[in-house]
Amino acid sequence: MEKVLLTGNPNVGKSTIFSQLTGINTITSNYPGTTVSYTKGTMTAIKQPIGYKGVCDGNCGLDGLKHDYRRRKRQGRQKSCRTDNQFITYEVIDVPGAYRLDPTAEAEKIAASMVQDGDIIVNVIDATNLERNLFLALQLLEYKKPMIIALNMWDEAKHKGITIDIRELSNCLGVPVIATNGLSGEGTYALVSEVSNAKKPIDKNFSKNTWKEIGKIIARVQNLEHRHHTLSERIQDISIHPIFGPITAILSLYMIFKIVLYFGELLVGLMEKLFILLYSPLMYKISEWLSDSPFFHSLLVGNITLGGIEYESAMGALTTGVFMTIGIVLPYIFVFYIVLGLLEDIGYLPRIAIIFDKLMHRVGIHGYSIIPMFLALGCNVPGVMAIRNLESRRERFITAVIMCTTIPCMAQSAVMLHAVGANGPIYVFVVIAALISVWLLLGSILGYFVKGEKTALIMEIPPYRKPTMKVQLKRLGMRVVSFLKEAVPYVIIGIVIINIAIYTGVLDKIADLTAPIISKILGLPKEAIASFLIGIVRKDAAVVLLESFSLSPWKMVTAITALILYFPCLATFIILLKEIHFKDTMKAVLIMSTVTLITGFIMNILPEGDMTPYLFVVFSILFAVIVSGLLQKAKERKYKT
Amino acid sequence: MNLAKGKKLIPYIITEIPKDNLVNQKLLALGIYEGATISIKQFLPVKGPIIIIAGTGEVAISYEIAQHIHVKK
Incomplete structure (x- = not known):
């Protein structure tokens, strides 16, 4: 069974995506370091061309797709499962969050050692913080393993006025990029589909100055719109205020x-x-x-x-x-x-x-x-x-x-x-x-x-x-x-x-x-x-x-x-x-x-x-x-x- | 000038970060590298952590580390 590793920075929603893919419940929260040990599960996917738009009827045994099925059903777009599908089962591993692969903390050491053994890497990236997350993505690309980028929290990025050109990002990195929303399950089907067709990344020859490369990529793919402070951001400011915070x-x-x-x-x-x-x-x-x-x-x-x-x-x-x-x-x-x-x-x-x-x-x-x-x-x-x-x-x-x-x-x-x-x-x-x-x-x-x-x-x-x-x-x-x-x-x-x-x-x-x-x-x-x-x-x-x-x-x-x-x-x-x-x-x-x-x-x-x-x-x-x-x-x- | 002496909401360019391997790697991974543009969002009292904006995210850095990060306007 091939191993799919869900990797990424801490607090980017890896465990939520893991639950969507495998149906296994894991504890998730909004702070770095919730997952300190790895969790394993299995996921079944259909081996078929990427462009295929068929949707399973929820009963074919494909874990993690049921939500997508329900969503499409609500939209009146449900289709039956193809009977000639060739199923393939993967072992999915929720790896503890890491900022880099030259780690210092114990949880990061676990992540770094696991990357060596994985067959396919799904790098979960926080779309609201693309620049920082690309640091690990570029390190992961050096392993030359089949890799997919899951651009998570896509909806939140839009709310924050951050626009990312997904196609351009995919071109820059030489790997497929899928926009996902771990909580609603959006993009899960496309992600499963990409996993079953994962290929080695296209060689991009990035320079040794990682941050310079990231700067170039960001300039090409990301656009920030100015907007006023939201209520939530005002509350955030109060909670770290020198007087009101304590x-x-x-x-x-x-x-x-x-x-x-x-x-x-x-x-x-x-x-x-x-x-x-x-x-x-x-x-x-x-x-x-x-x-x-x-x-x-x-x-x-x-x-x-x-x-x-x-x-x-x-x-x-x-x-x-x-x-x-x-x-x-x-x-x-x-x-x-x-x-x-x-x-x-x-x-x-x-x-x-x-x-x-x-x-x-x-x-x-x-x-x-x-x-x-x-x-x-x-x-x-x-x-x-x-x-x-x-x-x-x-x-x-x-x-x-x-x-x-x-x-x-x-x-x-x-x-x-x-x-x-x-x-x-x-x-x-x-x-x-x-x-x-x-x-x-x-x-x-x-x-x-x-x-x-x-x-x-x-x-x-x-x-x-x-x-x-x-x-x-x-x-x-x-x-x-x-x-x-x-x-x-x-x-x-x-x-x-x-x-x-x-x-x-x-x-x-x-x-x-x-x-x-x-x-x-x-x-x-x-x-x-x-x-x-x-x-x-x-x-x-x-x-x-x-x-x-x-x-x-x-x-x-x-x-x-x-x-x-x-x-x-x-x-x-x-x-x-x-x-x-x-x-x-x-x-x-x-x-x-x-x-x-x-x-x-x-x-x-x-x-x-x-x-x-x-x-x-x-x-x-x-x-x-x-x-x-x-x-x-x-x-x-x-x-x- | 070191970051601890900086002023709030002014964009600074980082000119030097601590050489200590552990701190250096951690700062680097969080987008705090030589040449990066950052700004100070908040100082916490009694030489508490300094909150900076790096890229589209926020990072808290202890006062002692901030003293070793050099910036220019």
């Missing part, structure tokens, strides 16, 4: 927090009612069936009474395990992913990266690192995967460590808000203040001590784009399904293992062994080790388990802060091993454990009083700001000398 960014982050909290709580209330109405009768039935075997009863159903099921404390795999993931965590995840999806599609995330670049410099990394951290607020796994776009080992290491230590995923945040918030909002702020302080202090210390290449921000800013409902719903569905697939089984297995450990007395032995750390350093009951053990699998499950120990509000805050800091969940740990390798992962684990013990110990020795949470919030942040400032000054002196 204000907008802080307000946006606050709004995201409020929206997730408000709608999340609303949905949790709804889910609780649904569980009582629809799920409780089933649990009573199962409880009845298992009444003869107390072991399986406590394992699966836990403690339930006829007066009602306390889902959060029953501790059965089917009661607490299912309710916690679907009833508590899913609502928050659902709302967060809607908000994140909108931010991703609009193109606001890169602007947040620019606004916070200076702050990120304090911790020795640059603004782009905030994008993986933002993704980690949903789930740490995509966050860790996104560090692949960072250029140096030092940056990847610092980002991974501070992200995995201090940024709780939405599942964790949801149960944390639920458990700590019950004692009053100030306790939520205590956890947040502790995490911010550790983030700043740890980042500053790592920024000072970790050796390696220091890189600076050089980032393309995508234009604002209107989010489309289709893409939003598809991505939300994928993310929710992926969460359910990962969370429900792990939480159920985790609760079963802990129940078995309690039943067999193994947990008591582990608790005795770890008592000096848990009781003396963190000040928690030695049984709390169960939470830390289950937290290795799922941290949200660990927090729920903590609730069963009836801790005082301050002890609860200490325990939850320690739970967030001490170790990433198993899924994140595995990805961490893949991304920063064994040695750095072990260093990261060591740092996390040390940070947990120090933070937990400080919180443990503080006297429990009414003013303690308020004083902690103020002084922890103040201390972190002062120390990081001093380290910043020391760092500057170090670089000067």
Whole structure:
């Protein structure tokens, strides 16, 4: 099977075209670096002359053409599929975006190595930014492989007053050029048709000065019309304004927090009612069936009474395990992913990266690192995967460590808000203040001590784009399904293992062994080790388990802060091993454990009083700001000398 | 003159970009090369990134890098 590579600069719509060609859903968004690994799919095309205008009836097995078929059908131009068609199947690979083939970032290295193995190259070009995209196109032409240019975002270019002479561009480059629109599917049929007839490029003998060549091509093919600023461009300007930009960014982050909290709580209330109405009768039935075997009863159903099921404390795999993931965590995840999806599609995330670049410099990394951290607020796994776009080992290491230590995923945040918030909002702020302080202090210390290449921000800013409902719903569905697939089984297995450990007395032995750390350093009951053990699998499950120990509000805050800091969940740990390798992962684990013990110990020795949470919030942040400032000054002196 | 000292919305021609391979290659790929015409769109406060217009797109460059990009009117 021949390999078709979809290559191009980051954020030009490769994944959207990939979905059109193969029918496979991929996560797309409006910022560079969404695809960090390659995705494979297959596409069937008809081997026939390029000029053929026949359109399949949607049932002949040609993936990715159905939309084109529907569009033509609406226009009353549908034709039947030819019966003498000769089908040919291709393997289509969505390659991570790259600006050049002499790469620096890990994702670009993957792209460059893949180009060597491809049979046909489809270079997706952003029509609104032709000049910049031609740099990679000219590098790709040097491989002398059959190549087609997909001039994507064609409609957007027209709106911006950019006109491109496609025929002339094709003549200049010596390869076919097809205008496409990844979102509507326009041009997909023509692209498939060209792929099945792809030939080696006509030799054009470009000079070594690539930009000079690009300048000549642009002069021949592109025409720019002057037009006034649109509303979207005015909003873009505000979001990077020296005064309004930071204000907008802080307000946006606050709004995201409020929206997730408000709608999340609303949905949790709804889910609780649904569980009582629809799920409780089933649990009573199962409880009845298992009444003869107390072991399986406590394992699966836990403690339930006829007066009602306390889902959060029953501790059965089917009661607490299912309710916690679907009833508590899913609502928050659902709302967060809607908000994140909108931010991703609009193109606001890169602007947040620019606004916070200076702050990120304090911790020795640059603004782009905030994008993986933002993704980690949903789930740490995509966050860790996104560090692949960072250029140096030092940056990847610092980002991974501070992200995995201090940024709780939405599942964790949801149960944390639920458990700590019950004692009053100030306790939520205590956890947040502790995490911010550790983030700043740890980042500053790592920024000072970790050796390696220091890189600076050089980032393309995508234009604002209107989010489309289709893409939003598809991505939300994928993310929710992926969460359910990962969370429900792990939480159920985790609760079963802990129940078995309690039943067999193994947990008591582990608790005795770890008592000096848990009781003396963190000040928690030695049984709390169960939470830390289950937290290795799922941290949200660990927090729920903590609730069963009836801790005082301050002890609860200490325990939850320690739970967030001490170790990433198993899924994140595995990805961490893949991304920063064994040695750095072990260093990261060591740092996390040390940070947990120090933070937990400080919180443990503080006297429990009414003013303690308020004083902690103020002084922890103040201390972190002062120390990081001093380290910043020391760092500057170090670089000067 | 270095780019960090430039003024907003005035077209500049780049005369020199940093020689450091990593930065050089990245700037080059984003259309910031010697001879290219660019203009500054925005300066962010406290020596934050500088947003420039190169071709039909926008690029954010950190202040430290901008100090090493030389331009003329």
